[in-house]
Every structure is written in structure tokens, then in C-alpha cells.
Amino acid sequence: MVNKPARPTDSLIGNDSWNIQLDTKGRLKHFLTIEGLGSEILTNILDTAESFANVNEQSVKKVPILRGKTIVNLFFEASTRTRTTFELAAKRLSADILNINISTSATSKGETLLDTLQNLQAMLCDMFIVRHSDSGAAHFIASHVAPHISVINAGDGRHAHPTQAMLDMFTIRRNKGDFGQLRVAIVGDLLHSRVARSQIHALNTLNTGDVRVIAPKTLIPTGIEDMGVSVFNDLEAGIRDADVIIMLRLQKERMLGALLPSEAEYYSQYGLTEERLRAAKDDAIVMHPGPINRGVEIESRVADGVRSVILDQVTYGIAVRMAVMSMVLGREPEQPGGDVT
Amino acid sequence: MDDIAKPDQLLEILADDLKKLLTERSIDNPLMVGIHTGGAWIAEILHRKLGLEQPLATLDISFYRDDFSRIGMNPKVKPSRLPPQVEDKHIILVDDVLQTGRTIRAAMNEIFDYGRPASITLVCLVDRSGRELPIQADVIGQHLNLEPGQHIKLSGPDPLEFVIT
Numbered sequence A: 001m002v003n004k005p006a007r008p009t010d011s012l013i014g015n016d017s018w019n020i021q022l023d024t025k026g027r028l029k030h031f032l033t034i035e036g037l038g039s040e041i042l043t044n045i046l047d048t049a050e051s052f053a054n055v056n057e058q059s060v061k062k063v064p065i066l067r068g069k070t071i072v073n074l075f076f077e078a079s080t081r082t083r084t085t086f087e088l089a090a091k092r093l094s095a096d097i098l099n100i101n102i103s104t105s106a107t108s109k110g111e112t113l114l115d116t117l118q119n120l121q122a123m124l125c126d127m128f129i130v131r132h133s134d135s136g137a138a139h140f141i142a143s144h145v146a147p148h149i150s151v152i153n154a155g156d157g158r159h160a161h162p163t164q165a166m167l168d169m170f171t172i173r174r175n176k177g178d179f180g181q182l183r184v185a186i187v188g189d190l191l192h193s194r195v196a197r198s199q200i201h202a203l204n205t206l207n208t209g210d211v212r213v214i215a216p217k218t219l220i221p222t223g224i225e226d227m228g229v230s231v232f233n234d235l236e237a238g239i240r241d242a243d244v245i246i247m248l249r250l251q252k253e254r255m256l257g258a259l260l261p262s263e264a265e266y267y268s269q270y271g272l273t274e275e276r277l278r279a280a281k282d283d284a285i286v287m288h289p290g291p292i293n294r295g296v297e298i299e300s301r302v303a304d305g306v307r308s309v310i311l312d313q314v315t316y317g318i319a320v321r322m323a324v325m326s327m328v329l330g331r332e333p334e335q336p337g338g339d340v341t
Numbered sequence B: 001m002d003d004i005a006k007p008d009q010l011l012e013i014l015a016d017d018l019k020k021l022l023t024e025r026s027i028d029n030p031l032m033v034g035i036h037t038g039g040a041w042i043a044e045i046l047h048r049k050l051g052l053e054q055p056l057a058t059l060d061i062s063f064y065r066d067d068f069s070r071i072g073m074n075p076k077v078k079p080s081r082l083p084p085q086v087e088d089k090h091i092i093l094v095d096d097v098l099q100t101g102r103t104i105r106a107a108m109n110e111i112f113d114y115g116r117p118a119s120i121t122l123v124c125l126v127d128r129s130g131r132e133l134p135i136q137a138d139v140i141g142q143h144l145n146l147e148p149g150q151h152i153k154l155s156g157p158d159p160l161e162f163v164i165t
Helices: A039-057 A081-092 A110-122 A137-142 A162-176 A194-205 A235-239 A263-270 A310-329 B007-024 B038-050 B102-114
Strands: A070-075 A096-101 A127-132 A150-156 A183-187 A210-214 A230-232 A244-247 A285-287 B031-035 B057-059 B090-098 B119-128 B139-144 B152-155 B161-164
Touching: A039 A081, A039 A162, A039 A194, A039 A310, A070 A081, A070 A110, A081 A096, A081 A127, A081 A150, A081 A162, A081 A310, A110 A137, A127 A137, A127 A310, A137 A150, A150 A162, A150 A310, A162 A194, A162 A244, A162 A285, A162 A310, A183 A194, A183 A235, A194 A210, A210 A235, A230 A235, A285 A310, B007 B038, B007 B119, B007 B139, B031 B038, B031 B102, B038 B090, B038 B119, B038 B152, B057 B102, B090 B102, B090 B152, B102 B119, B119 B152
Parallel strands: A070 A096, A070 A127, A127 A150, A183 A210, A183 A244, A210 A230, A244 A285, B031 B057, B031 B090, B090 B119, B119 B139
Antiparallel strands: B152 B161
16 A cells, blocks of 8 residues: 655655645645644644633533544554543544554555445544554545545654644643744654654744754654754754753664664663753753653653653643544535525 | 614613512522623623622633534634532523524533533523524513624623624
């Protein structure tokens, strides 16, 4: 189905990836990647999420807007946080949600995937939330589903994880406000990180002042400078005066070959400790998409410390996913309907 | 079209009539709930005029609209501020303009998600023609006959004014 890219920086899914996300009126139909979406849509997602964050703080954390809609969590790769927050988001919108966990090898399963899809479509579902270890899987599914079905990418290979990026933007905006003045440092395994790619696209689209990536040379994809970031190999130099530090998980399961001497060696150079954090601004926030490897990329004292907003990210993830789901399913039909009073 | 009074005049009428009605129904210490945005402005003034003890509550019914799938997501929904317990409370629901009745239907659905109130009294500044549901207000500032294509909107909060288009 999807050709494995020779290098992660290669164009993964072609130039039309952003195109099929929008309907003829320019509204979000699928949410597959941040790439190609304007700041207006991203800001709209953040504003809508703000409304849902209020719902999540009420004693009754449920609204009826997606009543009668059926959503399928289609996870071909393990996930706890993302799957459960999508599930909670759907439930708080009063949708019905099915969880389907299909563990597959990294080999292409095109035929099986299409068969699965056709069966689920026959059950009259409205939305697929897809996680897959192959880059481009969500895009592939979106281009093969019936026209009334929306697809949300919950992480595809090394390519994109757009709802994670948007919940990170939400966390940054809530803590720091205007992106234009911010220095944001992304630290760690950029080579394997779909989260980082989506974050960089989102930060650039929202006109972030200074975006930096920090990692050993072996974990930096070639050509990443072309995405409009500056590259650092030294942690303390990279996070100097940063407002936001985003730590990435060392993706041991995706490591092919000897990219690193050892975890201990990595921690000694790139682990975020309280001492190293002093290089950043006094009020800098520390983020991590989870799951965290304590003592590998981040010291426990930092992960649990006052600067950490890691658990806020999880909470905000529900509101952001509610926003995306309701925007995608809340579009008026493209055919003329009745009058609205 | 009929002439329309100033919102401030109508508020005087509302406050007087509501006081009488509450006495009549032996309701004391009610919970006043204003519907965003116009209803919340009106409710704030009424709450003060009546000197109610329970803090003012507000509702944004955007998530409860029955036309969601047609008009889509309103990105700036204000938080609903209802006390966690509405069980057995006497509620005074306040809105600016009553037309189709759909807003009130949505507001009552939201209130019932929080619990079972003892009663709901509906107060509206203007009751205009165009009802689509069997809903009527208990206290009304003014009845108004408008053509189906005409719209009335309250602008505010300071000053409160009607805009008819």
C-alpha cells in the first residue's frame, strides 16, 4: 500500500495529502496532517478546544452534539493515552465508539486493511480514528472510504500525529499566549518522531518566533533545516533562554541499527535534568508527549516538577480531540439543505 | 409592526411581574439562569433588582442546539455556569427574545443533564411571533408581531438596545 520512504525526510505521501483534508468549502473533512492547513484552521481548532475545556471542567462532562454518530478507533499499533483520550472525547460528545485493536507487523497489509474498512463501512460508521505503523496509512484510508466518512490520523509511522501537535499548541497557548514571541526547543529522537514533525509544522504555521531542534547527529533527519528550524547538537546551548522545552521519547522500538551507544550515554548528554533546565528561562515549561522514559530522556525531578505540564497535556488532549471531532462531523451538508432558523 | 418599548422599561415590567409570580407560587430563594448572551445580560439586571441570594447561573446552549449538523461548530462557546446541584431547585430561566422555542428546549435539556429541578419559570424580554414548539413564557416584557423575515436582536450590555432588521 504505502511505499516505505528511503529517508524520513522524503515526501511521504505526495502533494495531495493536505488537499483531501478539506471539503469544497475549505472546511476540515479529514484531519490527517498539519501540513497545508492555514493558521486560521489551526486557531479555530484551538478556540473550539477552549470551549470544550470548559465542558470538561463542569460537573456534567458531557454534551449531546454527536449523538447518534458512530466512531471507530482503528488502532493497528499499541496506544493507551491516545486511544483512551479519543474514546473519552467521543463519549463526552455523546457519540458511540468502538475500539478495534489490530496489531500488525510493519509489513504492508493493504488488502487486509481495505477488507477491514469495507466491513466497518457496512456497519454504517461516521468516522475512523486511525493509528498505524506505516507512514501514510491514514491518508490511504481517507482516500478509500465512502464520501460521508471522516478520518482522523492518530499517528502514522514517522509521518504525522496532528491531534498530538494541536494539544501541544493548546498547552503552549494556555501557558504562554502569543506564539510570535516564543522560543521553543524540541529535544530528542527527531528521526523517528511523527510528533515532532507535526509540532514543527504547527509551530511554523502559528508563526512561532524561534523553533529549535536538539539531538545527537544520528537522531536528526537530514534536511530538517528545510522545515524552518535551527539545529543544535548540544542540549544546554539549544535550550538557552527557551520558553518551552518539548522532550521526545527515545523510541527504542523503532531503532534500527546502532544509532546510540547506550541509554546511559544518551542520558548523560541529552537527559533533561534540573541542573540543565537552568539554561532555559525561569518560567519555561517542560512538555512531553508521553510515555516518558524516566532516567533516559528526562529526570524524574523535572518530569514531576513545577515546570512540567506533562499531565496538563493529557487533560487538554481530550478537549482538543473533542474540537477536531465536532468540527469534522459538524459540517453542513455540501448539498443545499433546509433553512436554518 | 408594533412599536417596541426600550429594554430598560421592559426590565421594570419583568421585575415587577416576576416578583408577583414568585409570591403567587410561594417560591423563595430561586436559582436564576441566564442564556448566553442576551439572556445573561437581562438576568444579571433582574438578579440585582430582585436581590436574589443564590448566585446567578449562565448557560450556553451551543452544544445542545438541534441544528448542529446543519450550522456546525460555534468555535467560541462560553462556559455554562450552573451549580452542580439543580435537583429540587426552583429555576428562573431568562432569555432576551422568545421566537421558535428551540433555544428554550435546548436550555431545558442542558438543565436536566444536571438534575431534576422542582420547577422552571420562563422569563423573556420579548415574545415575538414564529413559535415552532409548544413552549410559552410565564413572564413577558412585551409581545411583538413580526413578519417571518424580520429579525429582532438585543445588543448590549451597555446600553441595552433592540436592533430590528
